[in-house]
Amino acid sequence: MTPFTVAFHHAAPHGALTAVHLADSPDAVPEAVLAALPDEEAELARSLRGYRQGQFVAGRLALRRACEQLGSRPPPLLSTDRGAPAMPPGLSGSVSHKRTLAIAMVASDRAGTLGCDLEDYGPPRLGIASHILTPVEMEALAGLADAERWIGVLLRFSIKESIYKALDPYVRRYVGFHEAIVTPDHERCAHVELALAGKEGPFQVDARYDWLAGRLVTSVRIRPIVAGSDPGLYPTRQ
Ligand SMILES: CC(C)(COP(=O)(O)OP(=O)(O)OC[C@H]1O[C@@H](n2cnc3c(N)ncnc32)[C@H](O)[C@@H]1OP(=O)(O)O)[C@@H](O)C(=O)NCCC(=O)NCCS
Structure with a gap:
C-alpha cells in the first residue's frame, strides 16, 4: 500500500x-x-x-x-x-x-453542503459516550452488550462529526455534540434532530453510513429549508 x-x-x-x-x-x-x-x-x-x-x-x-x-x-x-x-x-x-x-x-x-467522516472500528472507547451522546441517545443504547453499544456510540460520534462539517458553512461557530440527536437505522441511514443552541435553521439533514474497507464512513448533506420551497425537489432519502 x-x-x-x-x-x-x-x-x-x-x-x-x-x-x-x-x-x-x-x-x-x-x-x-x-x-x-x-x-x-x-x-x-x-x-x-x-x-x-x-x-x-x-x-x-x-x-x-x-x-x-x-x-x-x-x-x-x-x-x-x-x-x-x-x-x-x-x-x-x-x-x-x-x-x-x-x-x-x-x-x-x-x-446542499457535505460533511464526511472516517473512523476505525476500534479499540472501543465507551468512556466517550457521555461526552458525545445526549441523555435520549444514552437511553437508546442502555442495556445493550458492550460490543453493540460501541457500534451505537461510534456511529453517532461519526455522524455528528459529519454534521459539524456540513453545518459549519451556515452557522460558522462551534457546534457541540449535544446539539444533535442521531438515530441510526439498519439501512445505513440515520434520522437527525438538530437542537441548535443558536436557534439557526431550519435545516434538512440527510445522514448516511457505510462500512468501506473495514472502516466506518459517514456522510451528511444539509440544506436550509426555505419557506414555500418544494421539499420534493431535494428528497431526504434516495
Ligand atoms: C472539525 C472536526 C469535526 C474535524 O474532525 P477530526 O476528527 O478532528 O478530523 P478529520 O480528519 O475527520 O477532519 C479533518 C478535516 O476536517 C475539515 N474541517 C476542519 N474544520 C472544518 C470546518 N469548520 N468545516 C468543515 N470542515 C472542516 C478539514 O478538511 C480537515 O482536513 P484538512 O485540514 O486536511 O483539510 C473536529 O475537530 C471537531 O471540532 N469536532 C467537534 C465538534 C463536533 O463534531 N460537534 C458535533 C456537532 S453535532
Whole structure:
C-alpha cells in the first residue's frame, strides 16, 4: 500500500468518494509527491509539520481525485477561514483522515453542503459516550452488550462529526455534540434532530453510513429549508 496513492473510489449516495493511502509516520512528505500538487497547495503543505503534513496532502489528493470523478479539474484546493476545504464554485467537498487512510467526498452544491467522516472500528472507547451522546441517545443504547453499544456510540460520534462539517458553512461557530440527536437505522441511514443552541435553521439533514474497507464512513448533506420551497425537489432519502 504505497502512501499517497488511491486506495479506492466509491460512488456514495451523497457524492463521489475517493480514499488515499497515508503513511502512519511523521516523516516529511516526499518532494516528488509535493511537486505533483498545484503550487499553492504544495506551498501550504510545506508549511505543515509531522503527521499533519501527510494528512493534509493525502486529503487533498483524495479531494482532487473525487472532483475528477465528477468531471471537474479544480484549481488549488486551499482551506477556508473556518478550516474547511475551499471548493470551486458549484461543488461541495469534505475531507477526513485517520492514521493510514484519508477520504474525500465531493458533490454538486445544488442539493446542499457535505460533511464526511472516517473512523476505525476500534479499540472501543465507551468512556466517550457521555461526552458525545445526549441523555435520549444514552437511553437508546442502555442495556445493550458492550460490543453493540460501541457500534451505537461510534456511529453517532461519526455522524455528528459529519454534521459539524456540513453545518459549519451556515452557522460558522462551534457546534457541540449535544446539539444533535442521531438515530441510526439498519439501512445505513440515520434520522437527525438538530437542537441548535443558536436557534439557526431550519435545516434538512440527510445522514448516511457505510462500512468501506473495514472502516466506518459517514456522510451528511444539509440544506436550509426555505419557506414555500418544494421539499420534493431535494428528497431526504434516495
Ligand atoms: C472539525 C472536526 C469535526 C474535524 O474532525 P477530526 O476528527 O478532528 O478530523 P478529520 O480528519 O475527520 O477532519 C479533518 C478535516 O476536517 C475539515 N474541517 C476542519 N474544520 C472544518 C470546518 N469548520 N468545516 C468543515 N470542515 C472542516 C478539514 O478538511 C480537515 O482536513 P484538512 O485540514 O486536511 O483539510 C473536529 O475537530 C471537531 O471540532 N469536532 C467537534 C465538534 C463536533 O463534531 N460537534 C458535533 C456537532 S453535532
